[in-house]
Amino acid sequence: MIEDRFDAIVVGAGPSGNAAAYTMAKEGLKVLQLERGEYPGSKNVQGAILYANALEKIIPDFRDDAPLERHVIEQRIWTMDDSSYVGMHYRSNDFNEEQPNRYTIIRAQFDKWFSRKVREAGAILLCETTVKELLRDSHGRVIGVRTDRADGTVFADVVVLAEGVNGLVGERSGLRPVVSSDSVALAVKEMHFLPREVIEARFNLQGNEGVVIEAMGTITAGMTGTAFLYTNQESISVGIGCIVSDFEGTDQTPYGLLEAFKSHPTIKPLLEGSECKEYAAHLIPEGGYSAIPELYGDGWVVVGDAGQFVNAVHREGSNLAMTTGRIAGETITWLKRRRDAPTKANLSEYKRRLDATFVMKDMKKYRKIPQFLHGTKQVFGLYPQLISQAAQTWFRVDGTDKRSKEKEILRSFRKARTLPGLVGDAFKLVRAWR
């Protein structure tokens, strides 16, 4: 297909692949990027929140022309039972800054923009091209890829696998095991359109201010998972996701959970009168630090979701994707400058650099969280119910004296989970968190 030999082939045109391709192309490396979709973004799904810091390190002036929806000025974190939520809301005018920190985005549009930047930097992008396998030499070193195009082999010094959570190439080449069903979540999402004035009135917003809601509780029907609702300029992204292995033991459907979340008495009025224009589903890596596979070898590196780089607690992923992509790109460029071959030993520099960033530090910090959330299902059902009941007991004025109310609240927790149970859960959480 393409006769030339490349310095690097990047498999995938999502945030990690684009970050890697851009970083290398900008420094003059000959980069080929392969994307199986008709256009970059056509296979990609995210909430989506863009974290400016990670992108600034790649394209400092991205705000000039990137398709951004709203900058986030308010974060709502809810625990929900069937009729209520208890929320922690943080809203600050400080987020109305000249260079805002977080934005809602629409991925198909954002990925197209990012891809245009990659091509302007000099990389060649081939869409509608599915990579089938890695090519190796007689020593087992990766030397290129085979695609589904006629005559579809192409060679490079190094292959960057930015193929996402559902990455077949690396798995089938034996670089990493198939992801297990307890380390990925299945999330479904809808795009609901409303006039921007309606969104601004419902969420108390002015101009491009935005609100994001992250929610957990009985909405996931006992499974480990969360739901979200993000405001875009003229649409609302609403979705819910649960660990895949949890679905196996239930008869819940993902779209049933989404419908139930949308019909919740606290969510329904926010979506009233909207028009749904798309339904999407995607896996999210949730296995944490211990699920991170081998990240480099002779002639290859893994970046983004394919490397399980998601901070499930903070709902961060795209920033980890962009950062791992950038650092892989910088490492490959650095080796090229030094005329060092991209051997396993030399590419270990990628991991060394990654270890020094927030990416690995955060992954490590929360390494026990997946296990905690998986093993403490009360977090998703019982506790949200107890917290809601406690709030209701506390706020409802019914002639009961306050001391009796306090006692009733404490009793409800002890009765439902026993004192050792409560202490144990708290202890496990603290241990997993610190």
Added chain:
Amino acid sequence: MTNNAELGSGAKVEEKLFQNRYLVDAGRPHISIHPHERPSKALLSMIHTCPAGCYSLNDKSQVEVAVDGCVECGTCRVVTAKTGEIEWNYPRGGFGVLYKFG
């Protein structure tokens, strides 16, 4: 108190998929189920877990897949990885779901 999860159980996935854009690779399904007598529990669970409702039970109690509405999430691939009951590939380049928003 109503159970909200029950409220959603009647949701029609076909109506949701109707919103989406696809380029169907006619006659070349990217997922196939190996012939089987009795499906495993894992494969059976795809009937409710598949977010596009692609999986169903036929009158011989075998599981069938219709990939036209598939959103390529890969859940079925992960769920049946241990049983090896399905063959999962990406659609050919350019085919399959085409997200307008993602």
